[in-house]
Amino acid sequence: MGEFELIKRYFSGLDHGPNTLIGLGDDAAVLNIPPDHTLVVSVDTSVVGTHFLESTFAEAVAYRSIASAASDLAAMGAKPLGMTLAITLPEVDEWWLRTFSEGLCRACADFQCPLIGGDTTRGPLTISITVHGLLPEGRALTRDGAKPGDDIYVSGTLGNAAGGLKVELNECEGDDFELNERLHDAWLSPTPRLELGQTLLPFATSCIDISDGLLADLGHIIKASQVGAKLNLADIPLSAELVTVFGQDAALAMALKGGEDYELCFTLPEGTAAPQGCRRIGKITDGTGIETKDGPLTFEGWTHF
Amino acid sequence: MGEFELIKRYFSGLDHGPNTLIGLGDDAAVLNIPPDHTLVVSVDTSVVGTHFLESTFAEAVAYRSIASAASDLAAMGAKPLGMTLAITLPEVDEWWLRTFSEGLCRACADFQCPLIGGDTTRGPLTISITVHGLLPEGRALTRDGAKPGDDIYVSGTLGNAAGGLKVELNECEGDDFELNERLHDAWLSPTPRLELGQTLLPFATSCIDISDGLLADLGHIIKASQVGAKLNLADIPLSAELVTVFGQDAALAMALKGGEDYELCFTLPEGTAAPQGCRRIGKITDGTGIETKDGPLTFEGWTHF
16 A cells, blocks of 8 residues: 555545645645634654553554644643644554544544644654644733732643553553553543633633643743742542552652643632632742642653653 | 753744744744735654665754755745644754754744744654645645646756765765765755745646655646646756766656655646746646656656555
């Protein structure tokens, strides 16, 4: 099967969207940008052996690669417009490609984000997704607007993806298959908080998605905003399955330092009501760094080098 | 050196542009789209061992990766707006990175295309560039508008990059160092025809950039336009250095089948004057396939699988 046949068979037909003027098949895609909107762009790469295993289900490789890219749109408060896929493949494995394209389809539908372009090359398995989104002109959720006194919130529960990664790596000692699978799903098939980001756009003072771990990502907010943060560790939201499988202490450590949950961490002016499903975990201070009632915490998170 | 320090040292400061509202440093970039314009998007990946050698000068790896992506904007008639870089690196080699970032700077400046976002990951060396451009609303140079009777044109001279690749691979037997180096430069440092594309926008009926070879790329035009083409091989523009180093026959074969020249191939209604530096090489017919006065030619070009 040639490159063009491969693209036609596995990657085409997903380019339709309300703003797609020219999709796949020409030198480039052409997109409509509605009046009074700005364009949001972010790129995210997943590499075999670094972001997923050779044995990771191809459907999940596609889905979580796209989810992690789309999560950056959520963190800006943007609405998805379309994405490109640059995929480097060691060989044509039709079963793998069919399964991968199922994850692609599911992600395009779930995130309402058409696949408007791509490039397929030969080499070690690497997937790079560039996502595009729309923001109302003059609006954006950024990292640099947190003010002393603001309340700090997170969505959902934290640490599940770190627990799920242990299941993926066969490092999980829990013997409750169903609980393990629920954690595994959190890692395999994360949900970027696209609607929440758009909801927060008018009133959050800062926002980031939790990709590197709460301490690392909240660390980005306080650094960009030139403020400090005080966390109440008892308020960090943990799922019942994470606590049951790993115990309270390990669960809390995963919530603080584990990445890839793709929940949002954001700040609101004191007393502002947060959307449902979000938990207040602390306050922005006029200090530096992150502390608890017991003293400072470090920002340790995932970096590649 | 951590990932964030690496990005700061080698990839920052290139995000300024007239339409950059938020550049590097947040979850995503935010770009202004001027009124009455559409957005053009294309992605192009370069992999070590496939698109360049381990020994290829890092400055050229950066420059030609970006040039090949920008060439897709040229082929649509678009003006560059900004690009993202997804780079996967096996290790932190500071000399390599410094040299790579010099190519990046030169390309950003030459193509007036700021680097508005990126992702740096660990793995086998892979560079994926997503370029963004602007088109006046309702306008685009596409592959599907060629009509029987149209004249077929190409810009510049063809085959130089294929000759230069032979120099890069040490497969060139010519002993004139200066001529070899001129061909080598055509491969190392190609020029996407951005201005030409924008000039052609109001009157070309179809356009493509020559990345896979003239026959393959003209083949895409005639397939999309459902027409045929008749070429006059004596009119295919060849550089003096290519003919001197490889001889007339090999030079012509390189011009027809060698890729990566990043010149434009386009069609104009019969009798329309072409911009300077472009040569008429044949006519669109109501047949199928590409032929010469001596019979049909095949489309053979580069595909990855």
